[in-house]
Amino acid sequence: MLNFKLSLLALGIFASMAAIIFAHSIIFPLPPAPLGVVGQWASEYSYPIGGTVIKVQSLAKFHRKGKYSVSGAITVEGSVDQKHYRFTYDALGEGSWTTEDQRLSINLNDLKTTPRTLNFWGYEISPLLVTKLTGLPVPTLNDAYPEGMSDDLTLLSVAPDTISLGVIDPSGNPFIIQMHRRL
Numbered sequence: 001m002l003n004f005k006l007s008l009l010a011l012g013i014f015a016s017m018a019a020i021i022f023a024h025s026i027i028f029p030l031p032p033a034p035l036g037v038v039g040q041w042a043s044e045y046s047y048p049i050g051g052t053v054i055k056v057q058s059l060a061k062f063h064r065k066g067k068y069s070v071s072g073a074i075t076v077e078g079s080v081d082q083k084h085y086r087f088t089y090d091a092l093g094e095g096s097w098t099t100e101d102q103r104l105s106i107n108l109n110d111l112k113t114t115p116r117t118l119n120f121w122g123y124e125i126s127p128l129l130v131t132k133l134t135g136l137p138v139p140t141l142n143d144a145y146p147e148g149m150s151d152d153l154t155l156l157s158v159a160p161d162t163i164s165l166g167v168i169d170p171s172g173n174p175f176i177i178q179m180h181r182r183l
Contacts, residue, residue, distance in 0.1 A: 036158045037062045037099060041179035047169035052078040059182065062097060068106065069094045074113065074141060083121045089113040089141055099155065104165065107150040113141040153177075 039062060046055040058072030075088045093111035097104065115127035115138040127138040154166030156176065163179040 036160065037097070037104065037155075037163065038064050040182040041163060042182050043177050043179045045175070045177045047171075047173070047175055049170055052076055058091070060179070066096050066098060067094070068097045073116065076141075084119075085121070086117075086119040088116045088119075090116050091141070093145070102155045104153045104155050105150065106153070107148065108145060110147060111142060111145040113145075115140065 041060045041062070042058070043060070044055075044057045046053055048054075053076075055075040055077065056072065058070050060068055060070045062068045070091070070093045072091055073088055074091050075086060077084075077086045079085070091111060091113045093108055095106055095108040095110070097106045099105070118125045118127055118130065118138065130138050151167075156164040156166050158164075161181045165177040165179065167175055167177055169175060
């Protein structure tokens, strides 16, 4: 008889705990799943701004708790008086992200760029050499991407290995970024 009473007590405690957990999940639901965005994604894309083309090669890591980090290269390319130039910068950044409906919202908290190569009219010039000769640091792109900058991207498609994002460039033109999962 004692075993039966202990069994009923244990069953009552278990049922009460299950009811509390169930009620908690209804009152405080988990946020929606991030549509498979969590993970590491590589992308390459470019867009024009005036007579300049910006090229981006990046690896973005979207973490489960709404944080992301990005690393890669940003190249600024163009011509002045029919003479070609190309500046390439290494870039490291971090921020936060959310998804809602078919939107991926990103907020850039920090981006640091470092000049990697400077090419004027076909001649490679070391950023370190420019700094030594002029006594001034080579400009970075840090000011072009201010802290707190945000963007809303359209999630066009999300598959296990590929994400397609609809984006508007700084000139207001739409383009698509393809991101490929990296392990």
